[in-house]
Every structure is written in structure tokens, then in C-alpha cells.
Amino acid sequence: HHFNSESFPKGRALIIEGMGTIKANIRQENFQAARETLGRILHVLQDFYSHSNWVELGYTEPYINLIRADLPLENLAVDTATCSDCASGTCPNPILPNILNEKKLTSGYMGIFSALKPTKCSHGGAGDMTSTTVPRGGINKDERRPDNSVFHNQAVKLATDASLQLLEDVRLTAGNHDFLRMMGIARSSVLCFVIDTTGSMSDDIKEARKVVYEIIDSKKGTQDEPSEYILVPFNDPFGPVIRTTDPEKMKTEISNLRPSGGGDIPEMCLSGLQLALTSAPASSSIYVFTDASAKDIHLKDTIVALIRSTKSTVSFFMTGSSRRRRRSLRAASFQDYKDLALVSGGQAIQVSKSQLPQATDIILDTSTSALVTVLQRERKGGTEEIFPFVLDESLKNTTIYITGTSVTFTLTNPTNGDLGTIKAVGNLWRIRLNDEKEAGIWKIKIMS
Numbered sequence: 001h002h003f004n005s006e007s008f009p010k011g012r013a014l015i016i017e018g019m020g021t022i023k024a025n026i027r028q029e030n031f032q033a034a035r036e037t038l039g040r041i042l043h044v045l046q047d048f049y050s051h052s053n054w055v056e057l058g059y060t061e062p063y064i065n066l067i068r069a070d071l072p073l074e075n076l077a078v079d080t081a082t083c084s085d086c087a088s089g090t091c092p093n094p095i096l097p098n099i100l101n102e103k104k105l106t107s108g109y110m111g112i113f114s115a116l117k118p119t120k121c122s123h124g125g126a127g128d129m130t131s132t133t134v135p136r137g138g139i140n141k142d143e144r145r146p147d148n149s150v151f152h153n154q155a156v157k158l159a160t161d162a163s164l165q166l167l168e169d170v171r172l173t174a175g176n177h178d179f180l181r182m183m184g185i186a187r188s189s190v191l192c193f194v195i196d197t198t199g200s201m202s203d204d205i206k207e208a209r210k211v212v213y214e215i216i217d218s219k220k221g222t223q224d225e226p227s228e229y230i231l232v233p234f235n236d237p238f239g240p241v242i243r244t245t246d247p248e249k250m251k252t253e254i255s256n257l258r259p260s261g262g263g264d265i266p267e268m269c270l271s272g273l274q275l276a277l278t279s280a281p282a283s284s285s286i287y288v289f290t291d292a293s294a295k296d297i298h299l300k301d302t303i304v305a306l307i308r309s310t311k312s313t314v315s316f317f318m319t320g321s322s323r324r325r326r327r328s329l330r331a332a333s334f335q336d337y338k339d340l341a342l343v344s345g346g347q348a349i350q351v352s353k354s355q356l357p358q359a360t361d362i363i364l365d366t367s368t369s370a371l372v373t374v375l376q377r378e379r380k381g382g383t384e385e386i387f388p389f390v391l392d393e394s395l396k397n398t399t400i401y402i403t404g405t406s407v408t409f410t411l412t413n414p415t416n417g418d419l420g421t422i423k424a425v426g427n428l429w430r431i432r433l434n435d436e437k438e439a440g441i442w443k444i445k446i447m448s
Contacts, residue, residue: 001014001040001043001044001047002044002047002051002110003044003047003048003051003052003107004051004107004108004109004110004123005107005108005109005110005117006076006077006106006107006109006120007107008052008073008076008105008107009073011044011047011048011066012065012066012073014040014041014044015041015044015045015066015067015166016067016069018037018038018040018041018044019041019067019166019169019170021033021034021037022034022037022038022041022170022182023170023173023174025037025182026170026173026174026178026179026182027174029178029181029243031181031182031184031281032281032282034182035182035183035184038170038182041166042163042166045066045067045159045162045163045166046159046162046163048063048066048107048159048162049062049141049155049156049158049159049162050140050141050142050155050159051107051108051123051139051140051141051142052105052106052107053082053095053099053105053106053107053121053139054105054155054158055141055151055154055155055158056093056095056100056139056151057100057103057105058100059158060154060158061158061161062158062161062162062165063162064165066162067162067165067166067169073105074105075102075103075104075105076104076105076106077099077104077105077106080099080104081096081119081120081135082095082096082099082104082106082119082120082121083095083096083120083121083122083135083137083139084096084135085134085135085136085137086135086136086137086138087136087137088137089124089131089136089137089138090137090145090146090147091137091147092147092148093151094121094135094137094139095121095139106120106121107121107123107139108120108121108122108123108124108128108138108139108140109121109122109123109130110122110123110128110130111128111129111130111133112127112128112129113129114129114130115129115130115132115133116130116133117130117133119134119135120135121135121137121138121139122135122136122137122138122139123138123139123140124137124138124139124140125138125140125142141155170182181227181228184281184282184283190226190227190228190229190230190280190281190284190285191215191226191228191229191230191284191285191287191367192229192230192231192232192276192279192280192284192285192286192287193208193212193229193230193231193232193254193286193287193289194232194233194234194269194272194273194276194286194287194288194289195208195231195232195233195234195254195257195288195289196233196234196235196267196269196272196289196290196291196292197233197234197235197257197258197259197260198235198236198259198260198261198267198291198292199259199260199261200259200291200292201259201289201290201291202259203319203353203354203356204289204290204291204317204319204353204356205257205258205259205289207289207356207357207360208254208257208287208289208360209254209255209257210357210360211360211363211364212229212250212251212254213251214364215363215364215367216247216248216250216251218364219367220247224367224368224370225247226247226367227245228243228244228245228281229243229244229245229247229250230242230243230276230279230280230284231243231250231253231254232272232273232275232276232279233257233272234267234268234269234271234272234275235260235261235267235268236261236267236268236295237268238268238271238272238275239272239275241275241276241279243279267290267292267294267295268294268295268296269288269290269292269293269294269295269296269337270294270296270297270299270300270302270303271296271299272288273286273288273303273314273340274299274302274303274306277303277306277307277310277312277314278306280310280312281310282310282311282312283310283311283312283313284310284312284313285312285313285315285366285367286312286313286314286315286346287314287315287317287363288314288315288316288317288337289317289319290316290317290318290319290320290337291318291319291320291353292320293320293333293334293336293337294336294337297336300336300339300340303340304340304343307340307343307344308343312344313344313345313346313366314340314341314344314346315341315346315347315348315349315362315363315366316337316338316340316341316346316347316348316349317349317351317356317359317360318334318337318348318349318350318351319350319351319352319353319356320334334348334350338403342376342378345373345376347362347401347403347428348403349362349403349426349427349428350403350426350427350428351425351426351427351428352426355425355426358423358425359425359426359428361423361430362401362428362430365397365399372395374389374390374391374395374398375387375389379446379448381404381406381448383447384445384446384447385445385446385447386443386444386445386446387443387444387445387446388441388442388443389441389442389443389444390440390441390442391433391437391438391439391440391442392439393439396435397432397435398432398433398437399430399431399432399433400429400430400431400433400444401428401429401430401431402428402429402431402444402446403427403428403429404427404448405427405448406448407429407446407447407448408446408447408448409429409444409445409446409447410444410445410446411431411442411443411444412442412443412444412445413437413438413440413442414438414439414440414441414442415438417438418434419431419433419434419437420432420433420434420437
């Protein structure tokens with residue numbers, strides 16, 4: 001895995017096999033698996049330039065044969081000595097003159113458990129037991145040292161150029177769009193909808209359908225067009241996962257949702273959310289529509305762990321009553337949804353079914369690749385608190401969300417003047433600041 005001990009055929013085989021795996025995973029939209037394989041084989045490729053004598057041979061371009069299965073590995077230093085003895089261990093270039101003149105390719109032998117090696121160059125360094133066996137020393141260029149600074153710098157440059165060659169090969173096969181998705185830098189995040197399809201959710205499903213249509217139509221062709229749509233319906237049972245890059249297909253899938261069975265009894269909400277978190281890529285935006293607490297509350301800690309590991313944002317739109325008493329300390333309530341939203345940096349919005357259309361503007365607000373969270377806080381009621389935050393000229397479309405019951409708040413800008421417009425619905429206050437907002441320290445004084 002490091003091109004040590006003249007393992008050129010095995011090292012190259014790892015790279016070629018890995019490139020094939022990356023391309024196959026991209027075709028199947030397994031982008032996370034593709035990224036992990038990419039990381040592994042780039043390590044192998046880059047180590048070639050640090051652990052071999054390619055730089056000492058005077059080459060100034062990457063060895064293209066390492067990423068081309070149709071080109072042979074040539075002029076390997078087989079059955080011949082390659083290095084002179086270096087008692088100090090820091091000789092500038094211990095490669096034998098005949099190896100340099102004949103352009104023979106070798107790499108340092110590495111011994112973690114044994115000092116045995118052929119009459120060959122060692123890797124070198126404190127962890128290499130062979131470096132004290134004649135010929136002593138080492139040829140690795142992993143770190144810049146006084147004796148190897150020129151070779152180290154050249155190895156870094158060639159490793160960088162070789163990495164770009166490999167990435168370009170993958171890009172040409174995958175195409176620009178899927179290549180960017182594989183690299184995790186698609187123009188916009190994935191949008192995922194987790195929707196309760198029990199019998200009481202008819203109005204909620206209609207609103208979710210309307211929101212998806214509006215997002216698709218308003219963002220089509222813009223830099224904020226989602227790179228993928230995912231839909232996870234849940235009832236009892238939950239799923240399946242429906243995913244597509246085609247906005248029209250997502251319209252069709254969500255229009256096919258039909259409420260059935262059950263009422264506003266606890267449902268498999270967290271199972272549906274778990275399926276979404278494990279199916280969607282990292283940093284996705286997930287929106288959950290439900291009117292009941294979770295039947296599967298035992299999954300709450302698992303959901304918290306998934307949210308933290310994937311760094312996805314989860315917002316809940318809740319249209320049921322939160323005043324039901326818990327049957328036990330572990331029984332579910334809407335507070336559980338609020339806890340999960342806070343962990344993820346999302347919102348927990350509680351409205352009546354008739355108010356739901358007014359609350360879903362938040363999805364249009366937040367479904368952008370350029371979203372920045374300036375301040376998020378949770379507070380307990382009963383005391384007055386002041387929260388300062390800084391706005392600067394780089395921030396656009398600044399929006400403040402406050403959720404809670406019996407809330408009184410005062411918003412103050414650095415000087416005076418009109419601040420923005422307020423919209424209140426359910427437990428949500430949405431404040432859109434004026435475009436000509438002032439830069440500096442703003443404050444929210446809040447009591448609830």
C-alpha cells in the first residue's frame with residue numbers, strides 16, 4: 001500500500017483496481033464509497049513519489065503508467081544492488097551511479113519487525129529497522145530534511161500532479177456533474193422529505209407536495225437547484241427510500257403519496273428519519289412532516305448520533321397537539337422532535353393544519369447551498385436574556401427564526417431605522433431583515 005520494498009506491480013494493481021471501483025460506485029451513485037476508495041488510492045499513488053527513486057532519476061513528470069493498465073512497468077531494478085552505504089543515515093543521494101545512469105526504478109525496503117533486507121536501499125527513519133543494515137540510511141522523502149529538501153519538494157510537486165491526472169481520468173469517465181457530487185462539492189445540497197402517510201395527514205401531504213413543486217420550479221436552472229431529491233414515506237411500516245436527480249420524477253413520486261390507516265397516534269417517525277439519514281449524503285437538508293409523536297422513541301439516541309456524524313440539518317413540521325400527557329418518562333412527545341432539530345441546527349415548527357402553508361416558507365429559505373447559521377441558541381423560560389450577534393456586508397437575505405410559546409422579544413440594530421418584516425405562525429416568528437441592513441453588532445432581547 002506504500003510502494004515499499006520494490007512492490008511496484010502490487011502498488012499499481014491497487015491503484016488500477018481502485019480507479020475501477022470509484023467509477024463503478026459513481027455510476028451506481030454510491031458517492032461516499034467512491035470518496036473513501038479515492039482517499040485510499042491517492043495515498044498509494046502519492047507514496048510512490050516519496051518512497052521510490054523516481055525523483056532521483058531526474059524525472060519531472062508523473063509516471064503515467066501507474067494509472068494506465070495498458071502500459072507496462074518498465075526498467076525495474078531486479079536482482080541488483082541499488083544503494084551505497086550511508087553510515088550517518090542522512091546522505092543527500094545514496095542511489096548507486098549505475099542505477100541512476102541506467103534509469104533503474106527502485107524503492108526503499110521497510111522493516112517494522114525485522115532488519116533483514118536484500119542489498120537494497122532502505123526506507124529510512126526511526127521506524128525502519130532495515131536502516132541500520134548495510135547499505136544503511138534511507139531514501140524516503142516523507143518529510144523535508146536538510147539532506148533531502150530539493151528531492152522532497154520535487155516529490156510533493158509530482159505527487160500533486162499525479163493526483164490531478166488521476167482525478168481528471170475519473171472526471172472524464174464520470175462527467176462533471178457526477179464528479180462534483182462524488183467530491184462532495186455539488187452546487188447545492190440534497191433535499192430529503194420524510195412524510196407521515198397515516199390517515200390524518202391528508203392536508204399535510206398536500207402541503208408537502210406544493211412545497212416540493214415550488215422548490216423544483218423556482219430553483220430549476222439556478223445555482224441552488226438541488227443535486228438530488230430523496231423521499232421517505234413512513235407509516236407502519238416505513239419506507240421505501242425514493243431518490244432521483246430528475247425533478248419531474250420527484251414530482252410524480254410525491255403526487256403518488258396517499259394517506260392510509262391510523263389516526264394521529266404515535267408513528268414510526270424516527271425509523272423513517274433514520275432511513276433518510278443513512279440514505280442521504282452528508283450535509284443534506286431533511287424536512288419531516290408529521291402530526292403525531294414517535295412510536296419508536298427508543299431510536300432517539302441513534303438519530304442524534306447519525307445527525308452528528310452526517311452533519312445533516314433536520315427540521316420538523318408538526319401539526320398535532322403537544323399537550324398530550326406522557327404515559328411514562330420515556331414516552332414520546334413533540335419535545336423529542338425539538339431536541340433533534342436543535343442538535344442538527346434545524347427548526348421545530350408547530351402549527352395547526354390550516355397554518356402549515358404559511359410555515360413552509362422556511363424550506364424555500366433554507367434550501368440553498370450558500371446558507372450560513374450566524375447564531376443558534378436554546379433557552380429556558382422565566383428569565384430575560386440578551387443575545388448579541390454580528391452581521392457584515394457579505395451576508396444577504398438575513399432571516400431570524402424564533403420558536404417558542406408566549407414569546408416577547410426586542411430586536412435592536414447598531415443604530416436606528418427600519419429593521420425588517422415579521423411573520424408569525426404557530427410557534428414560529430420569522431423576521432426577514434431589510435436588504436439594506438446595517439453591519440455591526442445586533443441584539444435580541446427575549447422573554448418567554
